[in-house]
Amino acid sequence: QQQVKQSPQSLIVQKGGISIINCAYENTAFDYFPWYQQFPGKGPALLIAIRPDVSEKKEGRFTISFNKSAKQFSLHIMDSQPGDSATYFCAASRDYGGATNKLIFGTGTLLAVQP
Amino acid sequence: DAMVIQNPRYQVTQFGKPVTLSCSQTLNHNVMYWYQQKSSQAPKLLFHYYDKDFNNEADTPDNFQSRRPNTSFCFLDIRSPGLGDAAMYLCATKQGRGNGYTFGSGTRLTVV
Numbered sequence: 752q753q754q755v756k757q758s759p760q761s762l763i764v765q766k767g768g769i770s771i772i773n774c775a776y777e778n779t780a781f782d783y784f785p786w787y788q789q790f791p792g793k794g795p796a797l798l799i800a801i802r803p804d805v806s807e808k809k810e811g812r813f814t815i816s817f818n819k820s821a822k823q824f825s826l827h828i829m830d831s832q833p834g835d836s837a838t839y840f841c842a843a844s845r846d847y848g849g850a851t852n853k854l855i856f857g858t859g860t861l862l863a864v865q866p
Numbered sequence: 867d868a869m870v871i872q873n874p875r876y877q878v879t880q881f882g883k884p885v886t887l888s889c890s891q892t893l894n895h896n897v898m899y900w901y902q903q904k905s906s907q908a909p910k911l912l913f914h915y916y917d918k919d920f921n922n923e924a925d926t927p928d929n930f931q932s933r934r935p936n937t938s939f940c941f942l943d944i945r946s947p948g949l950g951d952a953a954m955y956l957c958a959t960k961q962g963r964g965n966g967y968t969f970g971s972g973t974r975l976t977v978v
Binding site for chain 1: 870872899906907908909910911914956958963966967968969970971972974
């Protein structure tokens with residue numbers, strides 16, 4: 752119940768295209784769903800996050816779509832750029848569920864944007 | 867800038883020789899986490915401190931210990947590193963509930 756499943760494992764997109772990464776969770780108690788971007792040799796950096804009371808959140812070229820009934824959420828990167836090439840992790844936590852607030856990560860997607 | 871700082875960035879240690887990794891934060895966050903990330907894998911939570919309360923994950927080996935002497939600092943001690951402990955170790959902080967996690971840049975540990 753603590754798992755977050757992420758797909759695809761890797762993704763190649765042409766410059767200017769749309770990158771789409773999908774995640775699914777099981778624990779309905781999760782109430783915070785962030786996406787992290789990680790470059791080689793760096794720690795994960797928060798990209799965008801959503802809570803289950805909204806179905807979509809957009810920040811610049813990055814959009815999270817959230818489907819509470821299906822227990823799925825996805826990251827869309829519009830107008831993908833070579834600088835977006837990185838590993839992307841979805842995650843989930845019970846942000847208001849108690850003291851532990853553990854962040855459960857998906858397995859990661861390696862995105863390569865070709866020029 | 868407020869941030870999470872991990873030292874050193876790269877650490878090489880000998881098989882079985884104790885090693886300590888450090889994390890400091892200027893964010894004054896009350897929760898601090900240690901994650902282990904092996905190559906091409908997701909970060910895996912080892913343990914965390916909620917204020918002074920230590921919370922160990924059930925599958926974290928006894929070989930891994932942690933200390934948090936004050937709000938700003940947290941240490942990861944590996945008592946007898948094995949080859950399988952080679953990984954990136956990530957420190958993260960969070961303030962209570964309703965806020966995001968801030969990660970440090972990590973310490974890459976090599977065991978020789």
